[in-house]
Amino acid sequence: MRVAGPRRDWGRRLVVGLPFLWLALFFLVPLLMVGKISLSESRSAIPPYEPLFEFADGALVTVRASLANFILLFEDDLYVGAYFQSLTIAGLSTVICLLIGYPMALGIARARADRRGPLLLLVILPFWTSFLIRVYAWMGILKDEGLLNGLLLALGLIQEPLIILNTDWAVYIGIVYSYLPFMVLPLYASLEKLDPSLLEAAADLGAPPWRAFLAVTLPLSLPGIVAGSMLVFVPAVGEYVIPDLLGGGDTMMMGKALWDVFAQTRDWPAASALAVAMLAALALPMALFHHLQGRLEGDGRS
Amino acid sequence: MNTSMIRIAVACTMAVAASAANAEDKVVNVYNWSDYIAKDTLAKFTAETGIKVKYDTYGENEELDAKLMAGKSGYDVVFPSASPFFAAQVKAGVYQKLDMAKIPNAAGLDKVVLANLAKVDPGNAYGLPYMMAATGIGYNIDKVKALLPAAPTDSWAMLFDPAVAAKLKACGISVLNTPIEGVPAMLAYKGMDPQAQTTEALNAAMDGLMPLRPNYRYVHSEKYRADLANGDICVAHGYVGDLVQSRTRAKEAKKKQNIGILIPKEGAQVNIDMMAIPAAAPHAEAAHAFINFILRPDIIAAITNETGYANAVPSSLDKVDPDIAKDPVIFPPAAVQAKLFTAPPPAPKEFDRARTRAWAKFRSAK
The missing domain is CATH 3.40.190.10 (Periplasmic binding protein-like II)
Structure with a gap:
């Protein structure tokens, strides 16, 4: 059956257009503003950058744009280093989240139907407390005279308190803890859909459980793995609060680098240039991820 | 700093609310460092003047600077460090000239400190000292x-x-x-x-x-x-x-x-932290009253007692807890002072x- 006519067409355009309008308004426009500032020069006034366009009598008189801010970024390896450290920390955290989250998701998916709800609730429960408060709680747990060291000392497992807080270890603990639910939920969604009869068939054909897992469960949950990994990786790359509170300052992630230029040098154009460059540099791994996800979904359909 | 995102969001909301409110509202929006005031200062101010205080705090000069440089922060009184932050902000035209007629208590400020500050703010036109350490x-x-x-x-x-x-x-x-x-x-x-x-x-x-x-x-x-x-x-x-x-x-x-x-x-x-009024402050009148109130000897003495920072109002010293007034790290002796640099x-x-x-x-x- 075909419903032709312009009315339906308009309805469809509206439905498709709304998200685009949203993106244009809240993503594209701010991005263009940042892009504009990145091409100008800093000055001592409000706002603290030179105008890009100068108007006189309603007509455009001069356009002053410069790429100097972008060239300055590559003066040394500071920002390139921050970029790679961000990728490393986010990547490793994603892998750890996957290793912890997968068994959790599988466990919940295989639990009795009436227990799944409460188990999922437990995964989401931490969100009911402010993120900041949870990070502060980790400071209390991890510090030299904190709960963890107190417990380990009391048990006699260690003689000297472990120094965890203000090191990269604490940053990893914080990120993995904070983002684990984002890994578990998509994984659960894809594992829960998995038809148990496929596993029975594998067992009937003589596959031991580990073989059935590798040949059936794992490939079929790949879309969940990719979705979960993206949900962890993307916000972790830009993470600012966790390295600041739990790290020792030597964790130079991109958010921190940006804050330095923006606030310490008070150079908005240079900070904007850094933000634009980082966005461009991040688009690369994201595109790769996206491509992978698209291919997996394509496989799923065929 | 860590909570700066949240604070920026809060500040944006405040700025909108402040600009919408009547300028003659009996409110003053104060943005100060964290742990940097006595427990009863604000309540006393409201009790005496009827002006309510909206109080918000920051942890680093950079946070304050970012908001001020964006324009229209919605704050009426801020506390930047004298140099380099306050100095640069004065140059950028962030602040309004103080009306000294509305701040009679400023007469009690230490002349040596004011002379020192005049190096970055000629004639002490845009800011008065709050605490120093x-x-x-x-x-x-x-x-x-x-x-x-x-x-x-x-x-x-x-x-x-x-x-x-x-x-x-x-x-x-x-x-x-x-x-x-x-x-x-x-x-x-x-x-x-x-x-x-x-x-x-x-x-x-x-x-x-x-x-x-x-x-x-x-x-x-x-x-x-x-x-x-x-x-x-x-x-x-x-x-x-x-x-x-x-x-x-x-x-x-x-x-x-x-x-x-x-x-x-x-x-x-x-470091000397200043009190200054942003050029776009929605309640400049109340802001002057607040600064004048803070500079009253008994009020600033209470703040010194609570925070452990020295103030620049010599006549407040007899109201400062003797342990603090005699503490050589808070009010350093002349020999040490000679070696301090701004x-x-x-x-x-x-x-x-x-x-x-x-x-x-x-x-x-x-």
């Missing part, structure tokens, strides 16, 4: 003694002598996260001009700092207050007022810590950029 070192007396009985507890060597730092590393050393403090301190330790803003001076300071980085537990401007009080670190580069608060908290803590504070004999930097003036852009980068490298060095 040297930057020094706080240390855990017992823990330091256990590791290094002959520790140089009168000198920057506590932080900057490689042999000392390597020993004290075990119980935790922290350094303020700003080159505006770190670089002059290192220069003073080396016997160089701490206010020098040249490439040579910067390189000399960074050459001294870089190899020390592995000895420092962290480089952060806020965490040390609680950590020193709790015994999680044993040597902290910090603002004396903050260190005094740590020392007080350490005495009240469950596991009592014995904290000492030193102002290095090589000389230390002094923070460096705003630097040229290129130098500023080089310094920030050098500092980022130091902070993130492993």
